[in-house]
Amino acid sequence: MKRLDGNARIAALLVGVVVGMGALAWAAVPFYDWFCRVTGYGGTTNVAEQASDRVLDRTISVRFDANTAPDMPWQFRSKQNVMKVRIGETAMAFYEAYNPTDKPVAGTASYNVAPDVAGYYFNKIQCFCFTEQVLQPGERVEMPVVFYVDPEIVDDPDANRVHQITLSYTFYQTELPDVQAGLPSTEGTTYN
Numbered sequence: 001m002k003r004l005d006g007n008a009r010i011a012a013l014l015v016g017v018v019v020g021m022g023a024l025a026w027a028a029v030p031f032y033d034w035f036c037r038v039t040g041y042g043g044t045t046n047v048a049e050q051a052s053d054r055v056l057d058r059t060i061s062v063r064f065d066a067n068t069a070p071d072m073p074w075q076f077r078s079k080q081n082v083m084k085v086r087i088g089e090t091a092m093a094f095y096e097a098y099n100p101t102d103k104p105v106a107g108t109a110s111y112n113v114a115p116d117v118a119g120y121y122f123n124k125i126q127c128f129c130f131t132e133q134v135l136q137p138g139e140r141v142e143m144p145v146v147f148y149v150d151p152e153i154v155d156d157p158d159a160n161r162v163h164q165i166t167l168s169y170t171f172y173q174t175e176l177p178d179v180q181a182g183l184p185s186t187e188g189t190t191y192n
Contacts, residue, residue: 051125054151055088062149064093065168072173073101074135079142082164088151094142095128095169099135106134107171114166121153122165132174 062085064078079094099105109129113122124130128143135141145167153159 051090052088052123052148052151055086056151056154058087058154059084060087060149060153060162061164062091062093062147063164063166064095065166066095067168067170069170069172072107072171073105074099074107074171076169076171085149087149087153090125090146090148092144092146093167094144096140096142097133097135097171098140099137102137104134104136104176106132106174106176108132108174109169109171111167111169114168115162117156117159118149118153118162118165121150121156121159122167123148123150129169132177133171134176 061082063082064080066076066078068074068076075098077096079096083091083093085091097107111127111129113119124145124147126144126146128145133141133143147167149165153162
């Protein structure tokens with residue numbers, strides 16, 4: 001009888017290990033996303049609800065980069081190459097997207113900044129990258145990004161030597177929302 005208790009204990013331990021590993025795997029993506037946003041790791045930027053309350057006399061150059069994934073049919077570009085802004089100053093830049101196809105195409109933009117250390121101090125107040133974009137056939141749109149570089153960058157011994165930040169976007173094609181795809185909307189529908 002003692003032998004069964006030992007086997008049952010080992011089986012329970014193994015089940016616990018498998019469940020624990022599954023939970024860690026499930027939590028890894030949101031935890032990594034949170035970690036990147038908090039630390040700026042990998043060039044992840046911050047989202048701000050309002051402008052900085054402090055503007056410095058020191059300037060920094062912001063370079064704008066635009067890319068599309070291989071399967072994305074859009075043409076996507078920045079309207080300006082480089083912008084000089086005062087640290088803490090709210091600035092607005094524009095990107096342009098064009099759908100040259102004969103059908104609606106939806107897209108979502110991923111983004112980062114380089115050098116990575118600047119990600120923690122780059123704050124976006126408004127950005128087209130916060131939501132999915134849908135362009136109709138032949139449609140061309142200008143999309144703004146409103147941002148500032150946090151004045152605390154000058155107090156960081158690793159980041160205070162940064163004189164240029166590159167803001168880079170890559171658009172990926174996504175599935176069309178039901179309404180855009182010509183399917184009936186399920187909004188307001190309840191399921192039992």
